[in-house]
Amino acid sequence: MTTRLPAKTGISLKPQHYRDIIEQQPDIGWLEVHPENYMGDGGLPHYYLSCIHQDYPISMHGVGLSLASSDGIDEHHLNALATVVKRHQPEQVSEHLAWSHWNSVFLNDLLPLPYTQEFLAVVVSNIHKVQDALQRTLLIENPSAYLGFKHSELSETEFLHAIVEQTGAGLLLDVNNVYVSANNQSYSAQEYIDNYPIDAIGEIHLAGHAANDLNGKTLLIDDHGSAPIDPVWDLFEYTLQRCRTAIPTLIEWDTNVPALNRLLEEATTAKQLMDKHLGVAA
Amino acid sequence: MQAKAWQQLFSESLFSGLDKDLSTTFASIDADERQLRFAVYQNNVFYSLSQALSDLYPVVKQLVGDDFFNGLAQAYIRQYPPSRAAMVYFGEGFSEFLANFEHAQSLPYLVDIAALELARHQSYHAADEVVLSAGDFATIEAAAFEQATLKLQASFKLISSAFPIFSIWDSHQQNSAATTIELNEPQWVLIVRHDYQLQTFNVDPGTYRFYHGLDQGLSVADAVTYAVEACDYDIAAAIHLGIGNGFFSDAGFLSQADAD
Numbered sequence: 159m160t161t162r163l164p165a166k167t168g169i170s171l172k173p174q175h176y177r178d179i180i181e182q183q184p185d186i187g188w189l190e191v192h193p194e195n196y197m198g199d200g201g202l203p204h205y206y207l208s209c210i211h212q213d214y215p216i217s218m219h220g221v222g223l224s225l226a227s228s229d230g231i232d233e234h235h236l237n238a239l240a241t242v243v244k245r246h247q248p249e250q251v252s253e254h255l256a257w258s259h260w261n262s263v264f265l266n267d268l269l270p271l272p273y274t275q276e277f278l279a280v281v282v283s284n285i286h287k288v289q290d291a292l293q294r295t296l297l298i299e300n301p302s303a304y305l306g307f308k309h310s311e312l313s314e315t316e317f318l319h320a321i322v323e324q325t326g327a328g329l330l331l332d333v334n335n336v337y338v339s340a341n342n343q344s345y346s347a348q349e350y351i352d353n354y355p356i357d358a359i360g361e362i363h364l365a366g367h368a369a370n371d372l373n374g375k376t377l378l379i380d381d382h383g384s385a386p387i388d389p390v391w392d393l394f395e396y397t398l399q400r401c402r403t404a405i406p407t408l409i410e411w412d413t414n415v416p417a418l419n420r421l422l423e424e425a426t427t428a429k430q431l432m433d434k435h436l437g438v439a440a
Numbered sequence: 441m442q443a444k445a446w447q448q449l450f451s452e453s454l455f456s457g458l459d460k461d462l463s464t465t466f467a468s469i470d471a472d473e474r475q476l477r478f479a480v481y482q483n484n485v486f487y488s489l490s491q492a493l494s495d496l497y498p499v500v501k502q503l504v505g506d507d508f509f510n511g512l513a514q515a516y517i518r519q520y521p522p523s524r525a526a527m528v529y530f531g532e533g534f535s536e537f538l539a540n541f542e543h544a545q546s547l548p549y550l551v552d553i554a555a556l557e558l559a560r561h562q563s564y565h566a567a568d569e570v571v572l573s574a575g576d577f578a579t580i581e582a583a584a585f586e587q588a589t590l591k592l593q594a595s596f597k598l599i600s601s602a603f604p605i606f607s608i609w610d611s612h613q614q615n616s617a618a619t620t621i622e623l624n625e626p627q628w629v630l631i632v633r634h635d636y637q638l639q640t641f642n643v644d645p646g647t648y649r650f651y652h653g654l655d656q657g658l659s660v661a662d663a664v665t666y667a668v669e670a671c672d673y674d675i676a677a678a679i680h681l682g683i684g685n686g687f688f689s690d691a692g693f694l695s696q697a698d699a700d
Contacts, residue, residue, distance in 0.1 A: 197526035198565030199594070202636050205568075222525025228443035235525050260451040264522040266492070267484040269450065272465070276443045304480040306467035309441065342477075343467070372476055379480060 162249035163188050163215050163361065165404035167425040167432070170382075170411055171216075176206040178418045179214075186425060188215040188249065190408050193242045194222045207246055215249040217361065217408070218242070219330075223288060224259035225298070226271040228280045231287050232259050240291055250406075252297035252330045252361060253288070255281065255318070272307035273317040278324075285325040297360045299330040302367075302380035303339040314339070315353040328360035333394045334386060334410075338367050338378040347393050356400050364394055364428060365410040382412035385424050391431065398435040407432065441465060453478065454485050455518060489517045492527045497534060497557050499612045500550060512541065528565050532558060549603035549623070556605050556629060556640075559597040563631045564638055566595035571634065571686035586661040590654050590682070591690035595633035598652055602626045606642035634686035646673020647681065659692075 166187025171179070179189070189210060196203055207216070222235055243251060256268035271277050289296055298321055300314060312320070321327060331354065340347035366384030370377045386394075386409075394407075409424040441449075441461070449462040458478045466474045490513040494501050501509040516537050522530040535554035538544050544551075571593050577585070599605070604625045610616050628648035630641040643651075646667045653663030664675055682688060 194526045195528075198528045200568035201565050201595075201633060203565075205636060224525075228447055232525075238524075238526060257447065258525065260447055262523050263451070264525050265451065265454060265485050266488045266522065266525075266527070267481055269481060272446070274443070280443060304477045305474075307465050308467055309465055310467075370480075373470070373473060377477065377480070 163217055163406040165406055167428045168215075168217065168406060168408045169421040169425050170408070171207075171210065172412075172415045173203070173206075174415060175418045175421075176202075176210070179210055180206070182418070183213065184418065184422055186214065186422065188217060188406060190217045190219050190410070191248075193218040193220050193239055193248075193251075196242050196246065197238045204245070211246060211248075216246065217250040217252065217406070218246070218248040219299075220251065220253040221268065222258060222264065223253045223284075224257045224264075225253055225255065225284045225288070226257035226269075226277060226281050227259050227284065228277070229260065231284050232264075235259070236288060236291050239288075243292055243294070250297065250361065251292060251294055252299060254299045254301055255321075256301045268301055270301060270303050270305050270307075273310040273312040273314060275311055278312070278317060278320055281321060282324045285321065285327050289325065289327065295327055296325075297328045297330040299332050299363070300335050301339070302332075302335040302342075302378075304342055304377060304379075306343045313353070315350060315355070318358075319355045322355050322358045327358075329355060329358040330361045330363060331359050331397065331405075332363040332365070333397055334363065334365040334367055334390050335380060337390050337393055338380050341376065341378045348396055351393065351397050351400060354400075359401065359405055362394070362397065362405050362407040363410050364390060364407065364424070366390075382410050383414040385411075385420075391427070394428070395431055395435060398432060402436070404432055404436050454482050455521075486514060486517060489522065489530065490514070493517075493531050493534065496531045496561050497554055499557055499609050500534075500538075500554050502612050503547060503550060503553065503608075504544070508543075512538070512544070515541070528561075534558065549601065549605060549608060552599070552601035552603055552605045553608060556599055556601075556609055556631075559599050559629075559631050560638060560640065563595040563597050563633050566593075566633060569593045569595075569689040572683070572688045572691060573686070574683050576691070577683055586664075587659050587692070589657065589659050589692040590688045592651070592655055592687055593632065593689035595631075596651075596655070596687055597631040598629070598648065598655060599631070600626070600628045600645075600648060605629060606640070609640070610642075630681075630687075632685055632687055639685055641681065641685075643678075643681070644671075644673050646671045647678040650675070650678045651682070651687070 164187045168188035171189040171191050254268050258265045336347050336350050364386045365382045368379045368381045407428050449459050453459045453462050463474050468474045493513045520533050535551050538554055539551045604621050604627045606627045606629050607621045628643050628645050630643055632639050649667035649670050650663050653666040
């Protein structure tokens with residue numbers, strides 16, 4: 159999968175770090191934002207993003223398109239996304255395999271879907287619509303799941319294969335989400351990676367998660383509120399061995415956001431692992 | 441179950457509790473576990489929206505306390521769930537909601553504090569405009585200025601209240617010089633974003649009315665008259681406040697001069 163992002167490590171761009179990034183110019187490959195946070199008309203968010211984009215490539219990672227809504231893509235939101243993409247010209251645009259918009263209500267979470275042929279047709283049709291409107295290829299991210307569904311007809315990796323085949327979209331592999339979903343639904347995370355359409359990867363995400371008790375079992379919650387844990391780093395290394403090529407890799411940290419340096423440390427760890435497995439001189 | 445029927449049930453269940461038919465589509469065998477897993481999504485929806493509301497209304501939250509605010513947020517989310525994914529537009533009806541919320545009536549100024557916080561939020565995100573500086577007004581003759589129609593920039597907001605909303609709001613800011621607040625004192629507030637700084641001005645009623653007049657499209661002379669009818673105020677100071685703080689994005693006399 160080709161992408162205009164450099165095959166280096168990036169971090170989430172949070173408002174509390176705007177000034178630090180402009181003043182310190184850290185050695186980082188690229189930055190990630192949620193386009194929904196830049197859908198106001200003007201002001202400081204746009205100003206800072208424009209300044210920072212002069213020095214760093216930007217990946218826009220959407221949370222509001224609701225690609226799995228069976229009542230279609232919300233026109234108003236698609237227009238708002240097209241406007242922000244046109245204004246800031248990010249190097250990459252991505253979205254989640256999830257839904258959040260239903261009956262004119264926006265539910266502000268990434269809700270799960272059963273992997274049926276009917277939902278595949280919904281997602282494919284919605285991705286076509288978005289790609290046509292933006293005149294860009296999207297990257298689609300695997301979700302963190304807390305539920306599985308009896309009426310699923312395909313595995314998640316089969317579903318993703320079909321999306322790639324039918325839309326030409328690329329994929330965003332969230333390694334933490336694989337770890338979380340595999341734990342929550344009792345399957346092997348490594349097997350998931352083995353079955354994943356590896357050639358379609360355009361971006362990798364790494365993040366932390368929380369753990370809740372589920373009647374004596376552990377339910378993992380994807381909260382992006384801490385550093386990735388060791389088993390997630392291990393799964394990242396396992397993925398790199400399959401990829402055999404450097405992929406733009408993000409450290410996501412959206413809640414309990416620490417000082418900029420802490421994010422940069424995690425990005426350095428990701429870079430060292432990429433160098434170790436791929437021998438990249440960056 | 442068909443996709444549309446399933447999504448309808450899922451969406452309803454987030455607000456009103458897990459539906460039995462929906463629950464049977466979940467892979468977990470244990471009913472209690474199905475409930476706990478579904479609750480993660482319910483919590484995410486309500487927690488993230490409550491968070492968005494508390495980010496927008498921090499002073500309201502401080503005034504009523506965390507627990508009461510959380511109750512307000514839950515009720516608001518149910519009554520006015522967001523229609524748009526951009527959280528910058530969520531919570532616009534909160535002030536009106538508070539006006540009708542029975543348990544919030546003991547703090548009658550809460551409604552206007554919410555309106556003040558919303559106005560600041562909207563000003564912060566308003567469209568960028570090139571504003572006029574003192575230099576733009578330097579060479580204009582008095583007669584032309586009086587007849588000019590000054591256009592207020594997109595981030596300019598006016599808000600008045602029968603309560604001391606500026607003082608209450610200000611007392612909850614960092615670096616606030618805490619003073620005694622008379623709860624029966626009305627206040628008039630102007631808000632503008634100038635050089636990316638959000639400014640909140642506590643002004644006299646005449647100045648407020650002058651800017652209200654300009655906002656309605658009155659010429660400078662007519663706005664002066666409109667304001668003087670209500671009360672006495674320092675006209676020159678009121679005008680300088682606006683010129684010095686980038687209130688104006690256009691003035692009729694400038695575009696006429698350009699046309700000449």
